[in-house]
Amino acid sequence: MAVAYNENIEVSVLAVVMKNKENYQIIQDIVQQSYFWWRPFSYVWKCFENLENEQLGIDQISIENEMDRNGWMEDFAILSSGLSGKEALQYIASFEVVSENAETYAYELVEAYSSRKLNDLFEKQKEEIQKGKRSRDILSALDIETGKIATLIGAKSNSIVPINIASDEALASTIDAMEGRGSIIPTGLNFIDYFTKGLAKQRVIMIAGGTGDGKTAESTSIINQVSVLNKQQKTMGWISIEMDRKECVNRLISNNTGIPALRLDTGELKDFELDIYKKWKKKIDSSPIYIDDSSEITYPILKTKIRKMAELGCVSVVIDQLELITVPPQMLSLPDFVKFNWGSYQIKSYARQFDINVILLHQISRELNKGQNRGKDVKPVVQDVNSGGDKGVDTVFIIRHNSDRTESYQNCVKNRQGISGRRTVMNFIGNRMRFEDAEKEQLLPEGFEEVPQDVIDDYTNNFEEEPEIALDI
Numbered sequence: 039m040a041v042a043y044n045e046n047i048e049v050s051v052l053a054v055v056m057k058n059k060e061n062y063q064i065i066q067d068i069v070q071q072s073y074f075w076w077r078p079f080s081y082v083w084k085c086f087e088n089l090e091n092e093q094l095g096i097d098q099i100s101i102e103n104e105m106d107r108n109g110w111m112e113d114f115a116i117l118s119s120g121l122s123g124k125e126a127l128q129y130i131a132s133f134e135v136v137s138e139n140a141e142t143y144a145y146e147l148v149e150a151y152s153s154r155k156l157n158d159l160f161e162k163q164k165e166e167i168q169k170g171k172r173s174r175d176i177l178s179a180l181d182i183e184t185g186k187i188a189t190l191i192g193a194k195s196n197s198i199v200p201i202n203i204a205s206d207e208a209l210a211s212t213i214d215a216m217e218g219r220g221s222i223i224p225t226g227l228n229f230i231d232y233f234t235k236g237l238a239k240q241r242v243i244m245i246a247g248g249t250g251d252g253k254t255a256e257s258t259s260i261i262n263q264v265s266v267l268n269k270q271q272k273t274m275g276w277i278s279i280e281m282d283r284k285e286c287v288n289r290l291i292s293n294n295t296g297i298p299a300l301r302l303d304t305g306e307l308k309d310f311e312l313d314i315y316k317k318w319k320k321k322i323d324s325s326p327i328y329i330d331d332s333s334e335i336t337y338p339i340l341k342t343k344i345r346k347m348a349e350l351g352c353v354s355v356v357i358d359q360l361e362l363i364t365v366p367p368q369m370l371s372l373p374d375f376v377k378f379n380w381g382s383y384q385i386k387s388y389a390r391q392f393d394i395n396v397i398l399l400h401q402i403s404r405e406l407n408k409g410q411n412r413g414k415d416v417k418p419v420v421q422d423v424n425s426g427g428d429k430g431v432d433t434v435f436i437i438r439h440n441s442d443r444t445e446s447y448q449n450c451v452k453n454r455q456g457i458s459g460r461r462t463v464m465n466f467i468g469n470r471m472r473f474e475d476a477e478k479e480q481l482l483p484e485g486f487e488e489v490p491q492d493v494i495d496d497y498t499n500n501f502e503e504e505p506e507i508a509l510d511i
Contacts (some may be wrong), residue, residue, distance in 0.1 A: 045118050047150050048079045050143040053133035055086055059096035061137060062086050064338045065144035067346045073151040076117055081110040082130070098131050141338065223272050223353050223395075226263025227256075228475045229464045233450045233457065234433055237264070237354040237395040241455070242386050244360075244428060246400040247437035252446070253399040254280070255471040256437065257356045258289045260397065262472075264354070266290065266325045273326035275347035275355035277340070279362040283331040287322065293472045294318045328352060336364045337384050348392035357385065359399035360427055375427075382430030400427050402436060428452055439466065446473070 051069060055062045071087070074080040085104040089096050102124060105111040115122040121129050135143065163176050211221070224236040234243060237260075247253045265274045278286050288302040295314050301307060307315065328350055330343050340363060347355050357363075365377050382398065389396045428434045434452040439445065446466040450458045463476045 043075055044150060045076065045116075047143070047146045048074050048076060049116075049130055049133050050135050051147050052079060052082050052130050054135045054137060054140045054143050055096060056098065056101070056131045057135060058137045058140075060336070060339075061140040062090060062096060063332075064140050064336075064342055066090070067342050068141065068144040069147060073147050075150070075154065078110070078114045078126075081105060081108070081114060082127075084108075085110075098127060102127060141342075223264060225260045226268065227259065227464075227473065229448055229473075230260070230435070233435075233453050234455065237397075238455075239353075239393050239395055240390045241433070242382070242389050242396045242398055242431040244382070244398045244400050244431040244434045245437065246402045246427075246434060248402050251437045251439065252466055252471075252473060253401075253437065254289065254358055255293075255466070256473045257358060257397055257399060258286075258293055258471065259473045260354075261327060261356060262290055262293045265327045266294070266322060271326055272353045273328070273351045275344075275350070275352035276327060276329045277335070277343055277347075277355060277357045278329065278331050279333065279335055280358050281331065282333075283329045286329050286331065287319075289471055290322050290327075291315055291318050293470050294321075296467075296470050298469050299471055326351070334364060335362070337366070337381065340385075341388050344388045344394065344396070345392050348394045352394060354395035354397060356397045357399065359401060360385075361401050378427035379429040382427050384430070386430035386432075398431060443468075 051065070055065070066087075069083065071080045071083050074083060082101060082105075085101045085108075086096055088104055089100055094100055102111070105114060105127075111123055114126055116126045116129055119129065166176055167173075214221070222236040222238045224231050225234075230236075230243075234241075237243075245253050245256055261274045261276060264272050276286060281289070285299070285303070288299050291297065291302060292299040295311075295318055297307065297311055297315065302315070328347055330347075332339070332343075335343070340357070344355055360378060360381055363381055365381065369377050369380065378400075385396055385398055388394075431452075432454045433450065436449045436451055438447055438449060443466070446464050448464065452458055465474050465476050466472075467474065
């Protein structure tokens, strides 16, 4: 029996993009042209793709022109109403949709497409049975094909399970870790791994610091260690809202060669340096790293990008940085700590949903360097993480340097998985924009004041006491 066709599902997907072109960025990785049953509608989606690739606006006039250029307008019609050409496009543009439901419409389209695929698959297997094909061969084919469809629609088991199932999974995970099959990936930096043991799935690590303290340098060092230098290279994602992809590559080149990033940008290289550059470029080219350098990202778009990187096999995604993610319009007038904490909760939910680690960079308050002795390692205060942003994350590191930057260290001020408050010296190599382990680890760097555990506890408690504001977003 054929699956009933629902025209409104396909029209809704097209209409929500025509209503707000930003919705295309949100659903472009969910929808494919082949998902439209009514072929003329697939023409409109192809127009979206073409206009986006050419960096042109997505609006009714642009779509009409693109349809005309490709000779699709003559065949374009609405099945239910008989409208054709520009009148059919106007019908879609005026179709009533809710912009915030763009992902919902997209997944309904995927569901409809999957239902048709399943129906076709079962009809085909019925024919194979009638031809006398062996049942085990049919079941094997079904298993493969239904697995593809399950992956397409993101099918997964129910999240509500009895405790014995959860404990069995926990034991299996622990045994895997004991036998070297654990899912936690070392960062290659002891001053990170001491606290976290590495990059664990579904966990969010926040690296906070002031302007120029090296947040991007540290995250680049992690990417370099995990995906470039490690013999067992692991796939990393890099969502850089602050730098374009050329700058990201130059940071990696600088990280390995010592050629300052500024000279890479300006092309002030000697011949032997260019040879070194090309050598490391070849090494980086073969490394499993995916870069997204979108200059403006909303949380729905961020969710789509993280999902895509998880599908590409990324074990961790670096987000640079929290302040640059655009919050919903209704949040613009709210205090920073509300926006940042809400945002970190969203990112934590994405990490769990897509079973991936996230490294989130965050700008700390400039108040950290004000007042008496703020250049030293005095007790952390709530404002050090810009009055918010830590609530949704698992571990928070603050990068600090002494006054002449001869010593650098990190303070782990929050860690749901273990100890916090321990400080360790690290080497910050400025010309390489790189952090690495110090030759001799020091717990208490000379010239810095002790940070008592009760102060760390008080710091965390202050965060927990911040008022919650219910938001319908």
